[in-house]
Amino acid sequence: MIEVRELSKRYGAVRAVDGLSFEVRPGYVAGFLGPNGAGKSTTMRAVLGLDTPTSGSALVNGRRYADIRRPMVEVGALLDANAVHGGRSAVNHLRCLARSNGIGTARVVQVLEQVGLAGAAGRRVSALSLGMKQRLGVAAALLGDPGVLLFDEPVNGLDPEGIRWIRDLMRGLAAEGRTVLVSSHLMSEMAVTADRVVVIGRGRLIVETSMKDLADRFRRDVLVRTPDPAGLRRVLERAGARVAEEGDALVVQGLDAAGIADAAADRRIAVHELTPRSASLEDAYLELTEDSVEFRTEAVAR
Template sequence: MIEVRGLTIRYGGTLAVDDLTFTVKPGSVTGFLGPNGAGKSSTMRAVLGLETPDAGEALVNGRPYTDLRRPLRTMGALLDAAAVHGGRTARAHLGWLARSNGIGAGRVAQVLEQAGLAGVADRRIGGFSLGMKQRLGIAAALLGDPAVLMFDEPLNGLDPEGIRWLRGLLRSLADEGRTVLLSSHLMNEMALTADHVVVIGRGRLIADAAMHALAAHFRGDVLVRTPRPDQLAGVLRAHGAAVVREDDGGLSVRDLDAAEIGELALAAGIALAELSPRGASLEEAFLRLTGDSTEHRSGGR
């Protein structure tokens, strides 16, 4: 497991992580979410011993990462795909990592193949695209066949095929009983991949819940289609509903459930062609949870 207990990190007068506590358990993909500046990267760096906390601790299988004798065999991580020596080849880069942890050369060939890099294994990394560097970083994380894995924004730079490959890889790792922590700003992909989510804002824990429970916590809307949308919208607004006309002519209705809408339409003699409740998406849930924690907000028109 990954355990974060009362973690507090300050940079000068800035409190980056504020008494943060959560646990990442095996057998599932845990999404680590938060706005820019929320403290996600600082937390992940602390897990790897790259940040010294002002208070609290971050443990891997009950121990600080820096106490692990051959850490790649316990935990694999990718924090920055660009943090590689451009003059080395992909094979040489993985080779020295393997030797540092007592891992054989045969495993290097296996992860190069697994990451789709076997054909470019002897090319210098400086000529790699960002997507190829991401694949190389993922290969490095897999090198020691660890039970715990952590990835910070691994989808950046991947093409659609690469995103689909990584999604399948993460799911298969979790299905094998491994612990997987994934940070990403791509909410649609996170919704497809993660089983559980940890949401932070301004360094503090906002939510720690199963994916389905998080979206269900926030009421969605009801899609309504009718030959008389303007009349129905007036009736619904008169009863406290928020109604928005969608581009295709449908009505998005909030603050009334489907049964209430149907009863009001029947009483007004308005026929309905569709009445479909829609749950809140992960993106909507995330925005509602973190609305007060976003440092940089775009202005509306």
């Protein structure tokens, strides 16, 4: 698991991370969200021993990364797809990493095939597209078959097929019982990938919760379709609900789906659809981080 405990990191007068605490356990994908400058990359670098905390700790399986003898066997990471020696071939890049951690060369072949780069194994890294470099970075993260994985903006440069592939990969890794932390600004992608979210702003924790609980927190209304909208509206309004029309449906606030169903059943009114609706992850994220955005742009006039 990943444990961040009261983590703080200063760069001179700038506090990039400020008393941050959260944990990521095995078996689910955790989305790590926050505005630019929120401290996400700094936190991930602290977990991987690339930045030394000013105070607090960032641990993998209860230990500092620097204390793990063969780190790639326990934790894999993709932080920057371009942080690779451009003169090496893809296969030699992975062979160097494998040798440094006592990993056999057969595993290099396996991960190249797993990420779809077997046909480009001999090409120089400098000749690879950004999407191919992303795949190579994923291959490096998977090289030691680790139980803990961290990905920072892993879909950058990927085409639609590649985005679906990385989504399925992360969910598959979590289903195998691994710990997966992924940072992204693509809310639409996180909405279909992550099981839990950790949202931070200005280096501090805003919320750590499941996607289900987040949806419940930002529940908007219930969409209802019935052959007797006038009759059901009267029933629901008597029960204290606020009811409006949306096309051929009713939009109900103040009662949940179960309460609407019970009220309709009591009056023997048929209901053909009950759809609870929540704010999108993007809308929820923007509301949560409204006071934490450091770099704002003016709205475009229409």
